Amino acid sequence: GQQLNQSPQSMFIQEGEDVSMNCTSSSIFNTWLWYKQDPGEGPVLLIALYKAGELTSNGRLTAQFGITRKDSFLNISASIPSDVGIYFCAGPTLIQGAQKLVFGQGTRLTINP
């Protein structure tokens, strides 16, 4: 089946640093999604990408949809303590009348103040 591979698996950075993570797929996706999950909570959608080559920002977050449609990148600028959490990429696959999400294994971000 489809698999999404995220790297790095974990990051330890200083507050104020920029962060970059990526996600690659064994197959093509027509949409890429980036979610953040805080401990004990469900994932929250950060950015959705719908077109190959698209670059989209949400505040300090910027994500890009790779032109091969098999990868995506998420960058966080000037990290702050509330950025701590696990970041997941996800790609939807069509099922009857809807989409099911295939998730990567996540990138865990830890910030040293």
Place this chain on the structure above:
Amino acid sequence: DTGVSQNPRHKITKRGQNVTFRCDPISEHNRLYWYRQTLGQGPEFLTYFQNEAQLEKSRLLSDRFSAERPKGSFSTLEIQRTEQGDSAMYLCASSSWETQYFGPGTRLLVL
């Protein structure tokens, strides 16, 4: 506003017992999904409802698992004869079309 809610938030049970979880979606959403998440992994799709109809089930959903959405509103997920391997976070999500909104999950621990 109320987002997606799930109850209970935590459940500890002994192996062999049955457990039932509830999901209340965002009220105008007709699509409802269940996912399972184990430690260190991303969520994995279990099943999907459109209104009251269960339209898709993953192979992960063994015959000990059953899900219902009787009136097209809330949904329940039951696990019979729980096994230690069922220990995980069970997430519910709802959508009106593309964007899925997740609840906080029910964390299950089977002893």
